[in-house]
Amino acid sequence: MIHIENLSKNYHDLRAVDQISFDIKKGEILGLLGPNGAGKTTTLRMLTCFLKPTSGSIRVKNLSIDNDELAIKKLMGYLPESAPLYKDMIVYDYLVYIAKIRGVEAETRLAHIKDLARLCGLTDVMHKPIDELSKGYKQRVGLAHAMMNDPEILVLDEPTSGLDPNQIVEIREIIRKIGKEKTIVLSTHILSEAEATCDRIIIINRGKIVADGSTESLKQEARRDTILNVSLEGAQAGDVENKLGSVAGVEAVTIVDNRPGHLDVKLICDAEHETRHRIYACIKATDWLLTAFFLETQTLETIFRNLTQEK
Amino acid sequence: MKQAVHIFKKEFSGYFISPIAYIVIAIFLVVTGWFFFTTFFLYNQASLRNFFGLLPLIFSFVIPAVTMRLFSEELNVGSYELLLTMPVTFTDVIIGKFMACIAFIIAMLLPTVAYPILISTMGTLDWGPVVGGYLGAILMGGAFAAVGLFASSLTRNQIIAFIVATAICFSLTLIDKMLFFLPKSLLGVMAYLGTGYHFQNISKGVIDSRDIIYFFSVAFIGLYGANLSMQKKY
Structure with missing residues (x-):
């Protein structure tokens, strides 16, 4: 047209x-x-x-x-x-x-x-x-x-x-x-x-x-990397980095907040469903207490910001 | 051309929607009426010569007031964008607006037809110069309107458009009254450039092709200039 x-x-x-x-x-x-x-x-x-x-x-x-x-x-x-x-x-x-x-x-x-x-x-x-x-x-x-x-x-x-x-x-x-x-x-x-x-x-x-x-494909592209926020109680920062870092599919582990007895962790991992299964299984095998486990949704907002702010 | 007609109708009725038409016409009638009739009875002549003698000067500030908003306002509001994205050409727009000015000038001159009618009851009026005078007034109005359109296309500020147009029209009117300042070799050219010189001929009832060509060429240059300056903006 x-x-x-x-x-x-x-x-x-x-x-x-x-x-x-x-x-x-x-x-x-x-x-x-x-x-x-x-x-x-x-x-x-x-x-x-x-x-x-x-x-x-x-x-x-x-x-x-x-x-x-x-x-x-x-x-x-x-x-x-x-x-x-x-x-x-x-x-x-x-x-x-x-x-x-x-x-x-x-x-x-x-x-x-x-x-x-x-x-x-x-x-x-x-x-x-x-x-x-x-x-x-x-x-x-x-x-x-x-x-x-x-x-x-x-x-x-x-x-x-x-x-x-x-x-x-x-x-x-x-x-x-x-x-x-x-x-x-x-x-x-x-x-x-x-x-x-x-x-x-x-x-x-x-x-x-x-x-x-298309709107869908742009979103799909954004979803390639998933950001997972996890809050844990009774865990040591070093332990968490080691254990979660070694789970297959996890690319990076960052400690966002480290208060005594309480940890906020940000995981960058691939979008596979199984990765999240494995992360959960890994946490379940320890004596840490899981208080939060949520996906940070990457919307068009994020792509837009990434694309238009760099350089 | 059909588009130009629609634009003409819109612009012409636009004058009468806003108070501008009534103000301009009232001022025009008061000024011409007063200047004409204060001396009319002193001369004791049944002629409109003095009335037409006034017109070049009065037109040089009345007509810029008529034309000043035609492009400036569109540029200022941005409505030009809407107009030009419809199936119209630059020529349609300019012709439409120009014709609206001419129609307005005719509407403005129409009430003054009462003068010759009144005068013809008082003495023997020679209608030749009267008809010539009105024809000349329309031609001169058209030339000034084209100048005004050009000035209006230069700026989005109506006041600047008015001042620029008035300055050009006044210069054209006064140029042949300033001839004594000029060297002899330039006299002919400068006299020819003056509006007054050509208008006088026509208002005597002498319709000469040279005078008509003069007014047409001023109008053409003005409109062409407006066309160029609008095209250059986008």
């Missing part, structure tokens, strides 16, 4: 996006994830033909952004960050204006706008000036704007930024709903959001792709 190759963008001497390439399949919900200033917005702006790439190519359904800009714009719906709308227009007038520019037929226009308003929860504010709307409602107007032409590809830049938790859940539901039929590219710096809505995640940092995969 979308094919991006060696895409770069320079702002003066700053390289915002650096040689990124990826493909987006039809019907996919892709999350672009990265810290602030990683180049997410720039990438999306190039994808929507707002910015011209310094180098590299973008093809959408075999149309190139250099030659078929208008055709590509027709396929896409775009919600920029913080939904910059005309302040003094009334929501209804605004949507009518967008419908006209988007080429929605006059006969079906009103019905179409009504449907969209219902989907985005705008029915109650249709006759208010955009300026008077709360952030959440503005975001919804922006979403209605983006979906006006029933786009095949929906590009959403931080669609839930600045919303309250209830609104976030609602917007996510809307995205999920639309995502069943459409290709969606969204950017966010909130991991749980990417986890909750996306099929596939691309993590970018400093303009480069640092990870690319």
Whole structure:
């Protein structure tokens, strides 16, 4: 559906996006994830033909952004960050204006706008000036704007930024709903959001792709090493290090806290189920008292931090 | 072109949603009306010559007020991003906004049609210069509007846009009144650059292609400049 190759963008001497390439399949919900200033917005702006790439190519359904800009714009719906709308227009007038520019037929226009308003929860504010709307409602107007032409590809830049938790859940539901039929590219710096809505995640940092995969596979990758926290009473630090360290599958043993008669130990071991069996069996064979035994879950959070903070 | 029409309609009605249209039109009518009628009865002539004589000067600060927000506000709010990611081209946007300015200028001049009607009841009015004057006013308004659009495309600050546009329009208006400062060899060129010179011809009822070409070229340069400066931003 979308094919991006060696895409770069320079702002003066700053390289915002650096040689990124990826493909987006039809019907996919892709999350672009990265810290602030990683180049997410720039990438999306190039994808929507707002910015011209310094180098590299973008093809959408075999149309190139250099030659078929208008055709590509027709396929896409775009919600920029913080939904910059005309302040003094009334929501209804605004949507009518967008419908006209988007080429929605006059006969079906009103019905179409009504449907969209219902989907985005705008029915109650249709006759208010955009300026008077709360952030959440503005975001919804922006979403209605983006979906006006029933786009095949929906590009959403931080669609839930600045919303309250209830609104976030609602917007996510809307995205999920639309995502069943459409290709969606969204950017966010909130991991749980990417986890909750996306099929596939691309993590970018400093303009480069640092990870690319389905939500599951990224998590799987994170699970390669498991961190096991164990608390023991009546054990000696040295003994524990020796005995647990020699269990097959355990890679490292660190004593986190050593109070008299009480030990907190962190074990780094492989993800095999049997390793944990063996660790337990090892502890059971001694006269130590086991008071805690829990897995530290490595979430996307951890991968994200590892990938974006190194260097 | 259809897109330009939608943008035109939106921008034109946008003027009348905010108070800006009413303020600008009121100021324009008060200023022209007052300056014109304070001397009108002294001259004791049934002509609109003095009214049209005022227009270049008044237009040079009224029209920048009309055009200042057209691009600056979009840049400031960021709505330009939404506009340009819809299937429109730069040309659509610029033509649409420019046509909205022209329509606004016509709307602003419309109430002053009462003057010639009033005057024609008092004496014999020659309608030729009146028609020429209005045509010239629209042409000059268009040229100034293009300059204003260009100034507005330079900055996201409306006040700066206003000042830049006013400065350019004033220079164009005053240039042929400053000719005595200039060396003789430059006189012809500078006089030709002045708006007043061309506008006077038309408002006498003489419609010369040279004057029309002048206004069209100022408008074209302004719009082309606006186009370039917007394209360069992204």
